[in-house]
Amino acid sequence: MKILLVIIFLVSGCVTTTTNTESDVSRRQLILLPEFMAMSMSEDGYRQEIANAEKNNKLNNDKDELEKVRRIAYKLIDNVYVFREDATKWKWEINVQESEEVNAYCMPGGKIMVYTGLLKKTDATEDEIAAVLGHEISHALREHGRERMSTALVQQVGIIGFAMYLSDGSLGSNTAIQAAALGATLFFALPNSREQEREADKMGIELSARAGFNPMAAVSLWRKMDQLSDAKVPEFLSTHPANENRISDLSIHARKLNQLYLDAKSK
Numbered sequence: 476m477k478i479l480l481v482i483i484f485l486v487s488g489c490v491t492t493t494t495n496t497e498s499d500v501s502r503r504q505l506i507l508l509p510e511f512m513a514m515s516m517s518e519d520g521y522r523q524e525i526a527n528a529e530k531n532n533k534l535n536n537d538k539d540e541l542e543k544v545r546r547i548a549y550k551l552i553d554n555v556y557v558f559r560e561d562a563t564k565w566k567w568e569i570n571v572q573e574s575e576e577v578n579a580y581c582m583p584g585g586k587i588m589v590y591t592g593l594l595k596k597t598d599a600t601e602d603e604i605a606a607v608l609g610h611e612i613s614h615a616l617r618e619h620g621r622e623r624m625s626t627a628l629v630q631q632v633g634i635i636g637f638a639m640y641l642s643d644g645s646l647g648s649n650t651a652i653q654a655a656a657l658g659a660t661l662f663f664a665l666p667n668s669r670e671q672e673r674e675a676d677k678m679g680i681e682l683s684a685r686a687g688f689n690p691m692a693a694v695s696l697w698r699k700m701d702q703l704s705d706a707k708v709p710e711f712l713s714t715h716p717a718n719e720n721r722i723s724d725l726s727i728h729a730r731k732l733n734q735l736y737l738d739a740k741s742k
């Protein structure tokens with residue numbers, strides 16, 4: 476049984492999670508952790524953060540702001556089918572949490588959190604909010620979280636141990652709870668690789684353009700972020716360094732996809 480699992484994982488490991496589009500993101504990915512596990516682990520982590528924020532009266536306090544963020548997010552979500560049809564059926568959730576932190580994320584399965592620190596400190600325009608959300612949604616579509624969890628689990632316990640862990644995890648409820656805690660830890664603790672960041676940048680710009688948001692806002696947003704990082708570097712900015720190379724790649728890609736934006740706007 477365990478040997479069989481190992482073989483299945485090795486065979487099914489190398490895939491690409493999204494359809495190739497104008498953004499030309501087609502890298503083969505090593506994905507071992509089953510999708511349902513990544514999703515349920517993330518769901519658990521998201522529920523915990525929502526519960527904590529609610530307990531501290533930090534969740535969705537500014538209704539106008541929440542409505543704006545949700546309206547922008549759903550325009551982007553209306554276009555995720557371009558990259559993967561199944562994501563249209565994800566149970567998307569968008570929440571805003573009061574926090575000084577300049578941060579936002581989208582967990583596997585479409586669980587989005589935006590921190591007010593990001594909105595306020597960058598004084599983000601609607602196009603710029605779309606740029607951040609598009610980038611974060613793209614990480615989820617491309618399943619960078621599951622990719623990272625897969626790599627980390629394999630590194631930690633080895634391929635055989637990993638298969639045993641999975642075969643136990645699907646049976647015992649204690650193990651499932653441990654797996655959920657581990658999943659949330661892995662999601663937050665492991666930074667995306669440079670290559671994953673480049674993919675999220677490209678796909679995010681395409682999502683923005685297709686949803687009728689100015690794709691050049693990615694450039695202005697990351698410039699603002701860069702200025703913030705001079706003072707104190709929060710986690711999000713240290714994992715998303717807005718160096719000149721990145722900014723110039725963003726603007727080249729934004730210009731390339733400008734027609735998609737114009738087409739979406741004229742609809």
Ligand SMILES: [Zn+2]
Nearest residue numbers: 667672675715
């Ligand atoms: Zn990122």
